[in-house]
Amino acid sequence: MQTALKEKGDNMENTNRRIIWINTELSEPLMNTELKPYVRLLEFNGYDVTFSSSSDDATVLLKNKRFDAVLVNYLDLSTRDYGTVARIRREDPHIPIVLLTDTDDDEIQEVVSLYNVSDVMIMPTNPRQVVSSIGFLLDKQQMRDRYTPQAYVKNFNRQYSKHASEHEGQQLNSEGVNDEKDWQIWIDTYLRFVEWDFRLDALSIVDELKTIHEAEKREANAAFADYIQNTYSSWLESKDSPPLSVDVFHKFVIPEIQIGKSVLFVVMDCMRLDHWFKIEQLLYPDFHMTKHYYFSILPTTTRYARNAIFSGLFPIELADRYPHLYAEPEEGTTSVNRYEKDLMRLQLERNGLTLKPFPYYFKIFDEHGEIQYLDWLKDVNQISFTAIVVDFLDMLTHQRSEISLFKQLIPNEEAFRMVIETWFKNSRLYTIFKLAAERGLTIIVTSDHGSVLCKNGVKVSSPHDLSSGLRVKEGLEISCSSEAGLLIDNPAAYGLPNNGRETNYILAKEDYYFLYENQYSTFKNVFDGSFQHGGISFEEMILPCVILEPK
Template structure:
């Protein structure tokens, strides 16, 4: 069992810490609220003892920050007061228990055992709640129900990270696989209707539906994190709630769920084939540079809506880019300031030495914990903090999500097949239609093509494409990697947040 004790007078507590260590507990300490919050972000603790009165940031504020990062974290408040008002304040901020100074070691052990036992009880209750919820499950009937179901799955993912039994986690993984199989069938049957306006907000109409109404009320910063999944959004939005009131809505990415298609569509207000037809100079069939005309496409979008406003555009691919641009972004007085941040790559590049990369990519809990630690310390977070002080409204979203691929499917075709693992295009493509959506005419779903012989294949669920030559080698190389471009809830169902400064 691992304990964190946060107290500015930690030296006075050394006898208790020693006795806890003798009982087999591992104890780490922090002498300030700021250090305690940082440790709680970086490491996993079974329980935190938190002093209620400390210089600087007080205990209740530290408690709120810790719970915003991880609502399941067990925290015991150490206080000198038994006043009812104080305890209500503390419990209102999700404190799990409290102990009053002065206390004996036996009293400390009693609180410790009582609180950790509660964790076991919570796990049992969680199993019952999980069984009850999914016993009555019926497959979603429309796009709104799929959003609600996906939100429920992600909520359970996050809850099970800390409290769920291994059996429950295995069951959850199976439920998610089943859900994605059903979701793929739903998309295959209904996606064409979506494109005709009978469905959710899509990439190409996100601006008109979500951004334009906010823009009419005043200046706005539009921030797009490349490749952000809903569980990551929930994690980082918890950190931002200290500075913003956040209203979360959802939209669907177009297919393929990849940057050249989804993001170009978002900034142009057009489907990919429409971009090629109306602005062929802004569409490229080359793999590199397919998104280099986003600013120009956005200018055309403003013309389409007869908007004569000032706009700025920033694309940030590295921490150095952000540090160089942060003052310009924060002080920009344009009516709409667009900031595109290569979010997922920046997160992965934050791993010290990059030596732990495999461990991070093999364990999604580690990835989320890394995000929880890295984001509040990053210059990206600083942008949000400074914008909140300037009372600027923000719309935060992403262009697509991603999924960990697990199952290979062989794709056949000529030598000119595109290299992507979740979608392919080229002549004479052949693939098992149980594992991928095969489009003999890409124009049916408004995808551009250079030649009438070109076909598209888009992987379903958690499949990824491998070639018939050296299939074992390809399978081993790419299995369990994070990919995007296909049909899954994680890649298609995306959050966008309207954020008002507090």
């Protein structure tokens, strides 16, 4: 039986939203008493309501007519039809479903979980609550599109006003030094930008707002580069410096080992902070998380930054103390970080840690490496400390510049985030994390550096050969615009060796990248819009270090 309180057919002039209300206990007295207030208010707010007394009739209606939402009475335990919601979902996987029930028992939770029920309302309830629920479900995207731009403007106006007042009110101590940890302000600033990256990802029509957001971020990145240029060298000596690459083991890893925990340390090469947040949401159900943030050393390349993590030493210290482990890679060598296992062992020994079983280091390049490490993790009896380096993100970042198919797959930062989430969700690395949780391991996840989307080529020159990086160059007599690059002519002040000669380094700021003048036109088309690293930006320098404890 079908009873339509308000049936206007499929008249093209009717713009009302249409709701089908499934009620297996439907009768005229019930309809005229208990349900009448709900129906009247729904109609008043522009909804047409069609009643159905069975799931079979409702399925036929859904096949033949367009409906915007479904209400399902799930009140009487004796008349609950478990299959009603299942049949609706088979007919329309996306239509919003609201369950009306008088209890929130296990069966309700099971139905909600299995069939993607949009909302559950405990009856009886105020009719306005039903109208509000339906309205929110149908209009949430439009409301998000409408209100997010307003919130964006208010947020950034408020933040800039706050930072200006903080800057004006900063006090100097007796030595004329600012007591405020200004590096923490930059971390908070970048976190806020990433938060808005994700909020804007969820909008459907935001081209203009995204353009404004990118301009705001670029302006902030320019200020951040100036800050790093003026401050970084002082961090090497200051007790109030932020955590740097050289501090990761000392501050985050070793304390966990010292209290007797079995630790899995994971370095995901070239993982940005926004990439981590995509991975984090997948791990949240299985782990308690303690989040820390640190700054990569300069240059933000694998050779310097990751060696600093595993050695606990700045490059100049590493070259001086262990020259055989710092040595330049030989011709044809596939990795410039082939001594990480030795550097890790030496750092543990310097901190008085002699572990049994012996620490295990492994580098994962591909699926075969994932399988090999997963098999080891399944079979090993006891673990004291194990470290893995995952190269997938770094390889994807570089190959995107070289393979046109990858450029189509990852046209922008939002797409990059989506690819990272899909990859991790379906990777054996995800399985490794879950197995580690089952074995009770504490997992510490970090990155050695990030990458930045490069949009502005700038000319660099030297009478000598320079290194090949697009965001960092090493060599002699380097010349480049000071607006686009930081020239380091005193490497020791930045913790860098001079390699036995008057070596200069130049690091790209913001979203610049370096091209030789005689190759500028040719390679600008190749590298515009590529992700690169080695320079100074939020995305390359501010990184997560997260401690995961199994739930």
